[in-house]
Amino acid sequence: MMISGIFKPVVTRFITPVARLALHIGISPNAVTWVGAVGVTCSALYFYPRGEFFIGSVLVVVFALSDLFDGTMARLSKSGSSRWGGFLDSTIDRITDSAILIGVAIYLIERRDTLSVVVLVTLVTGLLIPYIRAKAESLNISCSGGIAERTERLAISLSTIALHGLGLTYVLAVGMWLLAFLGCITVIQRMVIVKKALA
Secondary structure (H helix, E strand, O other): OHHHHHHHHHHHHHHHHHHHHHHHOOOOHHHHHHHHHHHHHHHHHHHHHHOOHHHHHHHHHHHHOHHHHHHHHHHHOOOOOOHHHHHHHHHHHHHHHHHHHHHHHHHHHHOOOOHHHHHHHHHHHHHHHHHHHHHHHHOOOOOOOOOOOHHHHHHHHHHHHHHHHOOOHHHHHHHHHHHHHHHHHHHHHHHHHHHHHHO
16 A cells, blocks of 8 residues: 555546546546556566566556556546446456466476466465455455555566566566565455454
């Protein structure tokens, strides 16, 4: 929450005029969501397995900005954010986050690098964290806490992958181990939140 709390308001103010223009010419928030999803997924699965980590990360970041655009557009539109739009956005987040780690895992597996196991652990925890929240909310329990939410995990993964592409190869291992650790801790923290709420 710290990263998003600092940067998201600034970026949102910057992109608001562009989002308003997009709505004016008839582009829908859901269309932006799909474009961003396809862009991130294709970039990650094309460039990362080939070891082109820097250019892949640059493109992923560019397309990932759609996550801010569609949210801003939904708030600016008269209809607001629909339930379908919220569901679609959440589902797309899982797909794009997974594509990033799968792309890296493919690269490592092809080179028989044991770091691929750590990346897979990171992938699983990245799926478990939002699942636990969704399941908790189905039980009327608020469960959005934890040491590392999506924004933090995404920032760590993309920065370490990009730095690896610039030649700092050791950074990828540090980043993936950190993500795996933070992911496991966050899963445990959310399980404890639900446990306490149900006790």
